[in-house]
Amino acid sequence: MLRIITQRADAEAELRRICDRTQDEQVVHKEATVREVLQTVKRQGDRALLHYTAEFDQKTLKVEELRVSGSELDAAYQQVNKDLLDAIQLACRQIEAFHRQRVPKSWVQFGTDDIVLGKRYTPVDRAGIYIPGGRAAYPSTVLMNAIPAKVAGVPRIAMVTPPGSEKGINPAVLVAAQEAGIQEIYRVGGAQAIAALAYGTETIPKVDVITGPGNIYVTLAKKLVYGTVGIDSLAGPSEVLIIADSGANPIHVATDMLAQAEHDPLAAAILLTPDSALARKVAAEVERQLVNHPRRLLTEKAIAHYGLVVVVSSLAEAAELSNQFAPEHLELEITEPWDLVNQIRHAGAIFLGYSTPEAVGDYLAGPNHTLPTSGAARYASALGVETFLKHSSLIQYSPTALNKMGNAIITLAETEGLNSHADSVRLRIENRTDDA
Numbered sequence: 205m206l207r208i209i210t211q212r213a214d215a216e217a218e219l220r221r222i223c224d225r226t227q228d229e230q231v232v233h234k235e236a237t238v239r240e241v242l243q244t245v246k247r248q249g250d251r252a253l254l255h256y257t258a259e260f261d262q263k264t265l266k267v268e269e270l271r272v273s274g275s276e277l278d279a280a281y282q283q284v285n286k287d288l289l290d291a292i293q294l295a296c297r298q299i300e301a302f303h304r305q306r307v308p309k310s311w312v313q314f315g316t317d318d319i320v321l322g323k324r325y326t327p328v329d330r331a332g333i334y335i336p337g338g339r340a341a342y343p344s345t346v347l348m349n350a351i352p353a354k355v356a357g358v359p360r361i362a363m364v365t366p367p368g369s370e371k372g373i374n375p376a377v378l379v380a381a382q383e384a385g386i387q388e389i390y391r392v393g394g395a396q397a398i399a400a401l402a403y404g405t406e407t408i409p410k411v412d413v414i415t416g417p418g419n420i421y422v423t424l425a426k427k428l429v430y431g432t433v434g435i436d437s438l439a440g441p442s443e444v445l446i447i448a449d450s451g452a453n454p455i456h457v458a459t460d461m462l463a464q465a466e467h468d469p470l471a472a473a474i475l476l477t478p479d480s481a482l483a484r485k486v487a488a489e490v491e492r493q494l495v496n497h498p499r500r501l502l503t504e505k506a507i508a509h510y511g512l513v514v515v516v517s518s519l520a521e522a523a524e525l526s527n528q529f530a531p532e533h534l535e536l537e538i539t540e541p542w543d544l545v546n547q548i549r550h551a552g553a554i555f556l557g558y559s560t561p562e563a564v565g566d567y568l569a570g571p572n573h574t575l576p577t578s579g580a581a582r583y584a585s586a587l588g589v590e591t592f593l594k595h596s597s598l599i600q601y602s603p604t605a606l607n608k609m610g611n612a613i614i615t616l617a618e619t620e621g622l623n624s625h626a627d628s629v630r631l632r633i634e635n636r637t638d639d640a
Contacts, residue, residue: 206461206487208513210480212521215514219529222472222510223579226420226440238395238424245399250406256396263367265391270407272373272389280378288376292343295568296383299347302570303355306589318602325595327357328434330409332401333386334416337366337393341374344567348574349415349587350384356592361386362411364401366393394418398425402433415587417574436587440577441470443510444562445531445551447522447544448486450479452537452558457482458489460535460561465506466499472510474529476522483513523547530581533562552581607633 209215245252250267257263281289312322333349335342346363353361363386365373373391381389390408392400398418404410414426415436426435444464448457461473477483490507497503516522523544526534530550538544541556548554552575553565566573576584601609610633617625 206490206507206511206513208483208487208515210515212516212525215512215516215525216528218512218514219474219525222443222474222512223529225470225472225510226578231420231424234420235424235428238421238428241395241421242399242402242425242428245396245405246403249404250408253392253396253400253405253408256394257367257392260394260396261367263391265367267407270390270392272378272391274387276372277378277382277387277389280375280382283375284379289379291567292347292376292380292383295344295347296351298568298570299351299572300355303352303572303589307355308590308593308595310595312598317605317608318600319605320598320600322598323595324598325593327353327359327592328412328594329358330360330362330411331358331592332362332364332411332414332433334393334397334401334414334418334422335363335365335377336416336418336422337368337373337377341377343374343376343380344573345416346377346380346386347384348572350381350386352572352587352589353415353592354385356589358592360388360409362388362390362401362408364390364392364397364408366397367391393422395421395425398422398429402429413592415574415591434591436574436591437576437580437584439574441472442467442533443472443474443531443577444533444535445474445476445526445529446535446537447519447526448475448477448479448482448535448537449519449539450482451539452477452482454482454485454489456558456561457486457537458493460537461486461490461511462493462497462503462507463561463563464533465511466497466503467506469502469505470510471506472512473507474511474531475513476516476525477513478516478518478522480515483515487513519544520547526551530576530579532575532577532581533565535560535562550581552576552584552586603632 254265257265308325310324314320331353335345350361363381400408401411401414413434417439423438427438442464446457446460464471464473475486494500494504527549532552534551535555536544537558553571555562565571572586572588574587610629613629614626
């Protein structure tokens with residue numbers, strides 16, 4: 205049953221509980237398991253990957269089967285219909301067009317006294333993307349991770365994904381990978397896949413950055429290998445927060461809430477509205493749609509534990525509560541969404557108006573659907589081309605510039621007790637004076 209709350213204090217307490225829903229007592233035990241997997245893969249390489257694939261995925265593989273073959277990639281195209289292929293290709297174009305607008309430009313500035321300063325962006329040499337394969341197939345996640353890497357100019361991109369059912373990896377996932385420019389695909393999942401990307405094995409070369417969502421074991425593995433490699437984020441279960449006014453359609457709002465709840469039993473779906481009548485209608489509509497829902501068991505569990513409706517005094521109060529929660533997805537299903545958007549400080553992605561369900565962003569709009577969760581939108585952003593780039597500072601001082609700035613540098617270095625730092629400048633200045 206979807207709960208309706210009317211008191212601000214109760215709402216704040218419930219939002220905190222939902223935000224902290226992944227902080228359970230089993231995490232410590234799971235982290236110990238993940239550490240063991242990481243170290244075993246680091247020591248044993250491919251042998252460990254085969255062992256854990258048999259243990260966790262119940263799939264017996266040979267070493268040569270770890271990499272998906274060219275014939276399998278070709279065959280995948282024969283297993284998807286034209287409508288799906290067209291949709292994947294359209295999504296590719298939309299996502300690429302958006303991310304090309306986000307590529308930062310290197311720059312150089314020539315100042316006075318021949319001081320040259322700048323910033324130079326270069327891609328990592330190799331990226332690894334993780335694509336989950338548990339409850340469903342996610343070709344959209346392939347596109348959202350691979351295309352920004354390609355736009356950033358990463359020379360080599362490797363993809364890992366669980367080995368799949370008896371029929372193998374879902375063909376839509378393999379087609380999406382190829383449309384995004386990936387040919388290097390490995391059938392391995394879980395913490396062992398993250399270990400392979402971070403440390404390398406005989407078959408899977410190590411990468412510089414790992415991106416992509418996964419279950420708690422994948423997330424913990426990414427957390428533990430950070431520093432050896434870069435990562436995008438520690439993504440948790442999906443969440444949506446909807447701010448709706450009296451003009452919102454209760455059927456649409458309920459469907460949007462269920463669209464998040466059907467992801468995972470830990471998914472969160474929250475509605476904030478000043479309209480108590482809308483609140484009641486949405487709660488009733490959620491119950492109605494759940495009756496024949498194809499994923500009723502897990503969706504009903506998510507709604508029961510992490511579904512919430514809050515009746516607020518105003519849209520301004522809704523914005524305040526939203527900022528406290530910092531949702532992954534924020535829908536503004538209100539008459540004038542642009543009037544409220546300036547009051548929103550923390551959200552992974554914002555969907556404006558009655559005709560913009562979150563699913564638009566999941567698949568086709570262009571902005572990335574890999575977003576900060578569990579309150580991380582307070583300090584983090586969506587995955588993008590920047591995830592696969594690093595920048596180097598460019599600095600050049602002429603003899604004249606060093607002579608002009610040198611004494612200040614020497615003073616600062618000596619204050620910190622770093623005499624050789626000071627000498628490295630002093631000697632150059634003295635030599636220039638001698639030469640003169």
